[in-house]
Amino acid sequence: MNRTNAKIFCAVLLTAVFFSGTAAAQKITFVPQWTAQAQFAGYYVAEDLGFYKDAGLDVEIVHPSIAQPAMDRVLNGECQATTLQLCQALDVVDSGTPIVNILQTSMNNGMVIASSRGVDPLTQKGARVGIWSVGFGQMAICMSVKEQLNYEWVRFASNVNLFVAGALDATLAMSYNEFYQLLQAGMQIPEKSVYRFCDHGYNVQEDGLYMTREYFNKHKDEAHRFAQASRRGWEWAAEHPEETLDIVMKYVDQAQIATNRTMQRLMLAEVLRLQVDRESGEREFRLRPDMVKLASSLMVENFMLGREIAYEELVEQ
Amino acid sequence: MSLWVVLFAAVIFLAALSFLFVQSRTAVRQEAISHATEILDKTSLRVTGILNRVEVASKMTEWLVNRHIDNPESMLLYSRSMLENNPDFSSCSIAFEPYYFKEYGRYFSAYTRYDADTLRTSQGGSDAYQYFYMDWYLMPKLLDRATWTEPYMELDAASGHQEMVTSYSRPILNSKGDYVGTLNTGLSLNWLSQTISAVKPYPHSYSVMIGKGGTYFVHPDEKKLLKQTIFTPTMEKPDSALDSLGHAMQRGEEGMTELSVDGQHCYVFYKPLGVTGWSMAIVCPESDIFQGFTRLRTTALIIVAVGLLLMLFFFIRIITRELQPLRRLADEAETIASGQFQTQLPDFGRIDEIGQLSQSFGNMQHSLVNYINELKTTTAQKASLESELNVASSIQMSMLPSVFPEREGLDMYASMSPAKEVGGDLYGYLLAENSLYFCVGDVSGKGVPASLFMAQVTRLFRTLAGQHLLPAEICRQLNDALSGEENQTDMFVTLFVGLVDLTTGHLSFCNAGHNPPVIGGGESGGEFLKMLSNFPVGVLPGLEFQGEEVESIKNRPLFIYTDGLNEAENRAHEQFGDDRLLDILRNTRFNSARQVVETLSECIEKHRDGADPNDDLTMMCLRVS
Numbered sequence: 001m002n003r004t005n006a007k008i009f010c011a012v013l014l015t016a017v018f019f020s021g022t023a024a025a026q027k028i029t030f031v032p033q034w035t036a037q038a039q040f041a042g043y044y045v046a047e048d049l050g051f052y053k054d055a056g057l058d059v060e061i062v063h064p065s066i067a068q069p070a071m072d073r074v075l076n077g078e079c080q081a082t083t084l085q086l087c088q089a090l091d092v093v094d095s096g097t098p099i100v101n102i103l104q105t106s107m108n109n110g111m112v113i114a115s116s117r118g119v120d121p122l123t124q125k126g127a128r129v130g131i132w133s134v135g136f137g138q139m140a141i142c143m144s145v146k147e148q149l150n151y152e153w154v155r156f157a158s159n160v161n162l163f164v165a166g167a168l169d170a171t172l173a174m175s176y177n178e179f180y181q182l183l184q185a186g187m188q189i190p191e192k193s194v195y196r197f198c199d200h201g202y203n204v205q206e207d208g209l210y211m212t213r214e215y216f217n218k219h220k221d222e223a224h225r226f227a228q229a230s231r232r233g234w235e236w237a238a239e240h241p242e243e244t245l246d247i248v249m250k251y252v253d254q255a256q257i258a259t260n261r262t263m264q265r266l267m268l269a270e271v272l273r274l275q276v277d278r279e280s281g282e283r284e285f286r287l288r289p290d291m292v293k294l295a296s297s298l299m300v301e302n303f304m305l306g307r308e309i310a311y312e313e314l315v316e317q
Numbered sequence: 318m319s320l321w322v323v324l325f326a327a328v329i330f331l332a333a334l335s336f337l338f339v340q341s342r343t344a345v346r347q348e349a350i351s352h353a354t355e356i357l358d359k360t361s362l363r364v365t366g367i368l369n370r371v372e373v374a375s376k377m378t379e380w381l382v383n384r385h386i387d388n389p390e391s392m393l394l395y396s397r398s399m400l401e402n403n404p405d406f407s408s409c410s411i412a413f414e415p416y417y418f419k420e421y422g423r424y425f426s427a428y429t430r431y432d433a434d435t436l437r438t439s440q441g442g443s444d445a446y447q448y449f450y451m452d453w454y455l456m457p458k459l460l461d462r463a464t465w466t467e468p469y470m471e472l473d474a475a476s477g478h479q480e481m482v483t484s485y486s487r488p489i490l491n492s493k494g495d496y497v498g499t500l501n502t503g504l505s506l507n508w509l510s511q512t513i514s515a516v517k518p519y520p521h522s523y524s525v526m527i528g529k530g531g532t533y534f535v536h537p538d539e540k541k542l543l544k545q546t547i548f549t550p551t552m553e554k555p556d557s558a559l560d561s562l563g564h565a566m567q568r569g570e571e572g573m574t575e576l577s578v579d580g581q582h583c584y585v586f587y588k589p590l591g592v593t594g595w596s597m598a599i600v601c602p603e604s605d606i607f608q609g610f611t612r613l614r615t616t617a618l619i620i621v622a623v624g625l626l627l628m629l630f631f632f633i634r635i636i637t638r639e640l641q642p643l644r645r646l647a648d649e650a651e652t653i654a655s656g657q658f659q660t661q662l663p664d665f666g667r668i669d670e671i672g673q674l675s676q677s678f679g680n681m682q683h684s685l686v687n688y689i690n691e692l693k694t695t696t697a698q699k700a701s702l703e704s705e706l707n708v709a710s711s712i713q714m715s716m717l718p719s720v721f722p723e724r725e726g727l728d729m730y731a732s733m734s735p736a737k738e739v740g741g742d743l744y745g746y747l748l749a750e751n752s753l754y755f756c757v758g759d760v761s762g763k764g765v766p767a768s769l770f771m772a773q774v775t776r777l778f779r780t781l782a783g784q785h786l787l788p789a790e791i792c793r794q795l796n797d798a799l800s801g802e803e804n805q806t807d808m809f810v811t812l813f814v815g816l817v818d819l820t821t822g823h824l825s826f827c828n829a830g831h832n833p834p835v836i837g838g839g840e841s842g843g844e845f846l847k848m849l850s851n852f853p854v855g856v857l858p859g860l861e862f863q864g865e866e867v868e869s870i871k872n873r874p875l876f877i878y879t880d881g882l883n884e885a886e887n888r889a890h891e892q893f894g895d896d897r898l899l900d901i902l903r904n905t906r907f908n909s910a911r912q913v914v915e916t917l918s919e920c921i922e923k924h925r926d927g928a929d930p931n932d933d934l935t936m937m938c939l940r941v942s
Contacts, residue, residue, distance in 0.1 A: 067445040128459065133450035154459065157450040161467050164530045165594075167459035185530035186548045186563050258543045262552050 025058035026222045029079040031070040033088075035063050036255040038248045038268035039176065039207070040083065042105065046233030048247045055225040063255055069134070074099075080215055081226065085206040086287075086295050087138035087304075093313055094305045098213035101314045103227040104287040105234060106206035107277040108198050110175040110270065111139060114182060115193040116163050121149075121170050122195060128152045130159040130171035139202045140172050142298040160185050176270035180263055203278070204295040205288060216316070231285050238272050238283065241265075287314060319632035323625050330621050338614055342607065349518075349606045350573055353586035353599050356516055357571075364509060365591035371485045372463070374403050375502050379487050382411055382500060386491055389418045392427035397438045399502060400429050407431065407471075407482055408503030410441055411489070412448050417497055424448070430503070454499045457488035461496070465593040467528040468506055470543060481506040481534060483593070510535050513597055519605035529594040531563050562587070566596035575603075642671045646678055658686045706738035706765070713739050713768050716775045721910075722748045727819055730910035731757075731937035732918065734881075740933035741767025742879045743775050743810075747782035751819045754782035754791075757937050758812040759831065759879040761853075770808045773799065774854070778814070788814035788827035789864030792854055796829075801858035809855035813877050822871030822941045827864040829854045832880055835902050837940075838873035842903040845895070846875075874907050874940040878917075881934030885921050888928045893921060910938035 032040040043061060046052050052059040062079065064070040070082040075097060084092065084099075085106075092099055113121040113129065121127070126149075131137040133155040144151040151170075156162055159171045160181050173179040175196070182189060197203065209230060216223050237244040248264050277284045289311040299305040378399050385391035392411040399409040412426035424442025431437070442448050449455070456464045468483040482505050489498040509526070513535045516524040526535035531546035541549075547563040550556060558576040562585060565572065569589040576585060578600060587598040604611070642665045652660045662679050665672055713735075721729045731744045741760030746753060756778050760767040777798055781791040791814050799810070811831040817824050830853030833845040851862045878898075885893040898917070905916055914936045921934065 133447065154455065155450050156452075156455065157447075158452065160530050161452045161528075162455060162459065165456060165460065165464070167456055180552070184546045184548055184552060185532075186546065186560075186567050260541075260544045260549055262545075262549050266552065 025053065025056055026219070027058045027060070028052075028081060028222065028226055029060050029062055029073075030081040030226075031062050031064055031073050031079040032083045033064065033070045033085075036248075036251040036257050037177070037259065038245070038264045039271055041237045041244050041248050041268050041271065042234030043230055044233070044247050044251050045237050045244055046229050048250070049233070049236065051229040051232045051236075052226070055229040057222060057226055057229065059226065059229075061251075074210075074212060080219075081209060081211050083207050084210050085136060086204055086208065086291065087299065088135055089208065089210060089314060090292075090296055090299060090305060090309045091135075091138070092210075093309050094307065098313070099210045100213050100216040100223075100316055101208045101210055101287050102216065102223050102316075103209040103230050104205060104285055105208060106271075106274055107284060107288075108274045109139065109203045109206060110274045111136070111197045111206075112173050112175050112179055113140065113170050113195040113197075114163075114173050114179060114187075114189050115170040115195075116166060116187070116189075117169055118190060118193050120192055120195070122147065124149070124151075124169055126150050126152060127169035128154055128167075130154050130156045130162060130168045132172065133157055136174075137172050138299055138304055139197055139204055139295070141304070142302045143197065143200070143202055145302055146298075163187065176267045176274070180266050180270075184263060198278075202294075202298075203291070204298075205291045206274070208287060220316075234275065234285075235283070237268070238275070241268055241272070244268060287311065319629055319636055322632060323629040326628060327621075327625050330625070334617060334621065337617075338610075341610055341613070345607055345610045349584065349601065350586070352518055353573070353584075353601065354588075356518060356599065357586060357588035357597060360512060360516065360597060361588055361590055363512065364593070367504075368465070368485070368591050368593065370403070371406065371502050371504055374399060374406070375463070375485055375487050375500060378409075378411075378502075379489065379500050382489055383492075386489070386497065389421060389425060389427070392425075393429075393438050396427040396429040397436060400431070400436055405504075406502055407505045408484070408501075410448070410453075410501040410503075411498065412442065412454055412501065413489070413498035414496075415449060453484050453486045453501045457486045457499050458496050461488060463487040465595075467530060467532065468534045468595070481510050506534075516599060518599065519601050519608075521605050522599060522601040524597060524599050526590070526595055526597045527563075527566055529567065531567060534595070535597075562598075566598065567594075569594065569596065578602075639671070642667070642675065646675060650678070653682060653685070658682065658689060703738070709765065709768060710735070710738045713772065716772055717744060718746060721746070722753070724748075724819070726942050727753065727939065728910045728942070729753075729755075729937075729939040730914050731935070732914055733933065733935040734918075734930065735763075735768075735933045736881070736930040737764055739765055739768035741771050741810075742881065742933035742935035743771045743778075744877075744935050744937050745775050745778050745782075747779055749783070749785065752785070753817045753819055753939075754778075754788075754815070755817075755877075755937065755939065756782075756791075756812055756814045757831065757834075757877040757879060757935055758810045758854075759881075759933070759935070760810045761808050763933065766806060766808065770799075770806075770810065770855075774810050774812070787864050788816050788825050789862045792827045792829045792851065792862035792864075793860070796852075796854045796856075796860050796862070797858055799855040800860075804855055809853040811853045811879075815875070815877075817870065817939070817941055819941055822869035822873075824867040824870045824875070825864055826867070827851065827862050829862060832878060832883065834875055834877040835899060836867070836870065836873050836875050837902065837907065843899060845899065871941050874910070874913065874938060876902060876913060877937045879933065879935040881930070881932035882917065882921065882936060884932060885924060885934065886928060886931045887924055887926050893924050907940065910940055913938040 030043065032043065047059055047061055071092065073079045074082050089099060089101065115121045115124060129151040131140065131153045154168060159173065159178055162168050163171050163182055164185050164187065173182060209227060211223055245261065245265055245268060248268065249261055252259055252264060275283050292311040292314060296305060296309045300308055378395050381395050382392065396409045396411050400406055408430040410426050410428045415423045418425045426441035426448050428441030429436055429438040453466045456466060464486055466484045466486060468481050470479045471482045482503050484501045484503045487500045488496050489500055491497045513524045513526050523537045524535065525533055527547050528534055531548050532543060533541045533545055536542050548560065551560050562574050562576060566587050571588040573584060573586045576583060582603045584601045584603060584606060585598050587596055589596045645663055649660055649662055662675065662682060665675050717733055733740065733742050733744060741763050743758045744756065746755040758774055760770045760774065774795065777795050778791065781794050792812060812829040813826065813831040813834060815824055815826040828848045829851045833848060835843055836846045837843045848865050849863050852860050883893055883895050883898050901917060901920055905913060907913060917936060
């Protein structure tokens with residue numbers, strides 16, 4: 001081997017090393033905001049069927065715990081992505097952490113108020129109403145003030161037993177989760193006793209996929225690929241609900257969640273229903289400026305935000 | 318026959334067994350209910366006993382807490398004392414509202430639990446465990462009364478195993494009666510879980526326990542444990558029976574229901590566990606409860622079926638064997654019936670009904686053979702008699718002339734048909750130059766005696782006519798010859814004796830009690846001959862007979878007959894009659910004497926219409942021209 005050939009060999013070798021280095025999958029730790037359930041089916045599908053891998057990403061899905069909530073992990077850099085309801089996202093931005101919505105999955109609000117007294121919640125002035133201790137109830141608080149219902153909010157870790165025992169007059173519930181849990185506990189809740197926020201002018205989007213703006217600005221390409229692969233996961237889930245359920249149950253069983261296939265099937269169907277925009281009838285996967293405006297205004301009115309948060313502050317600029 | 322007997326027996330058996338089965342099933346069912354109820358009562362009683370102890374201990378501690386409600390250090394002490402005094406309790410929290418003890422900040426919960434075998438008391442609240450959002454804390458606060466929480470699984474750090482625990486929570490009120498915190502006593506429920514799991518009254522039965530929300534806290538299927546409620550299957554597929562059971566158990570009711578579990582029909586016995594709001598149920602597959610009963614029923618049915626089949630088999634055998642002699646007897650009877658009277662009947666050597674029947678049959682055969690032999694003899698005798706009668710008939714018929722004179726100016730014909738083989742009627746004639754003697758008579762009675770009497774009359778007539786006597790004289794002499802000592806049988810004969818002068822047509826006649834002949838011609842075309850009435854010949858000796866005369870019967874046909882003609886009967890016993898006779902003769906054109914006799918013979922045949930002749934029939938017709 002002469003010197004020239006040696007130089008060429010070294011150049012080829014270096015190039016190979018360089019290329020292999022850039023081809024290594026980008027690691028993203030994703031922590032959804034709740035324990036394993038069909039609410040996050042699309043992400044499980046994307047991971048299980050290799051959509052993330054196809055996108056050149058090494059995504060690890062880790063679920064939060066009481067000691068380590070999702071947003072805490074995002075803030076301390078332990079994870080790069082999480083899911084948030086729109087109201088939570090506004091709250092985070094207002095508290096001084098710029099974040100970016102890289103994929104909006106929910107197109108409708110799934111929160112309900114279920115009365116345990118068999119009456120219309122709008123007639124239950126001053127009633128004792130359960131609300132999650134970890135948030136999620138912003139729209140309900142706004143509605144209570146606006147409709148002059150003056151509910152007495154009872155923060156809970158879990159509402160089923162309190163509801164069954166009659167300790168609450170009514171409770172907040174997600175149509176895809178707690179509401180089914182109440183029914184599964186044998187509660188007979190007539191439709192007139194269910195107040196659906198989406199039907200009363202509070203149709204504010206919920207779950208979306210978020211990253212801190214700081215991380216996003218540095219890893220735009222990975223963020224886009226992550227969002228696209230996640231969307232692909234949700235679209236596959238919509239087309240293959242029963243196979244998706246198999247995947248969901250795998251995650252549920254690994255996490256030893258006290259749920260069952262029936263509940264997860266109902267949850268998946270409801271979550272997928274909420275992903276279809278009421279006006280277009282399409283699975284749009286986009287944040288709607290009008291809903292951001294509505295949520296922001298209501299929260300400012302009720303002193304939940306220090307200022308109006310604009311749509312542009314949540315999306316890629 | 319056998320089949321009918323067995324079918325009847327089967328109906329009786331099945332009716333009796335059905336009644337027995339229904340009664341047994343009711344008894345087994347009642348026994349199962351009693352058994353299950355007893356188990357449920359015992360378990361419930363045991364649970365109530367233990368839970369009562371927790372409630373009593375909690376009340377006592379609450380009293381102490383209220384005495385020192387402003388002293389947080391005391392809370393730590395009481396929390397620990399609770400477990401020291403009750404080693405079977407698993408934990409104790411005396412938790413207060415946020416910032417109740419300002420020096421402790423937001424959280425204060427005096428929490429004692431076992432750490433391995435040693436007690437550990439600490440301050441239990443933190444940002445990571447915000448106890449005032451927990452069920453055990455909220456329940457007494459919101460309900461304003463003590464309550465048992467739903468069981469939940471807790472990881473035992475020492476053993477690494479999860480154990481089921483529950484807790485009893487009491488609200489802590491300050492001196493003003495305001496709620497300030499919750500006293501919570503934890504109790505491991507592993508013993509309860511094991512106790513209920515062990516309840517297995519039948520091989521495939523199992524027990525479950527559900528909480529107030531229907532969650533399975535005890536269930537043999539671990540996939541359902543804590544993950545499903547009793548209502549879960551009804552979420553996607555309505556099941557009103559399961560739904561009703563779940564709600565009844567939630568309401569704290571006690572009872573029994575039947576429903577299908579995984580496609581198997583089961584009896585479910587349920588009862589609430591004390592005041593906890595939890596409910597226990599024993600699920601017993603019907604097949605288990607009625608296993609013994611089903612086995613008994615199957616065995617009984619098999620025994621009955623086999624018994625009936627055996628009965629059928631033996632009945633057929635016995636009846637076949639018993640009927641075998643009868644069958645042989647029937648075959649032999651057939652043989653005898655076919656004419657083989659000497660067939661030897663089998664000897665069955667039996668003295669029962671079959672033997673008696675066989676013997677009677679033998680006697681009958683013997684009698685039959687004798688009878689047949691007698692019949693043969695009688696038949697032979699009868700044949701002989703018939704043969705003799707035939708001869709007699711031939712002889713009698715030969716006495717009557719079958720040939721009539723063929724002479725210019727005379728047309729004569731006669732016939733006699735006896736009602737039996739031989740008859741008592743007679744006719745005869747004797748032609749001597751221009752004088753024609755003729756007679757027609759009817760002897761009283763029929764058959765052989767009459768025929769013999771008739772033969773005598775015929776012979777005498779011919780003898781007397783040969784002496785050229787007048788008809789009245791012939792009758793007188795006939796009477797003398799046939800009556801009195803000569804006539805032992807008291808027989809007699811009616812007789813019409815005539816003498817015609819063939820040249821003049823002059824007719825002399827004597828009628829001895831005979832039917833009036835019909836004489837043709839005249840204004841009416843024919844009429845009965847009017848004549849004197851004399852006695853029949855042979856009635857009494859010495860009688861005188863008067864003769865009469867008709868000037869001329871030239872061209873006037875004379876028809877003489879016996880009462881076998883006008884009194885001939887048909888099937889309805891209607892007589893032919895004089896009028897009809899006269900009518901026929903008047904309306905029959907005379908072609909010949911024979912034609913007249915044959916015409917009337919046909920009319921009589923027609924009148925009889927197949928009926929047997931009731932008397933001898935004799936007709937004579939003559940015409941002088």
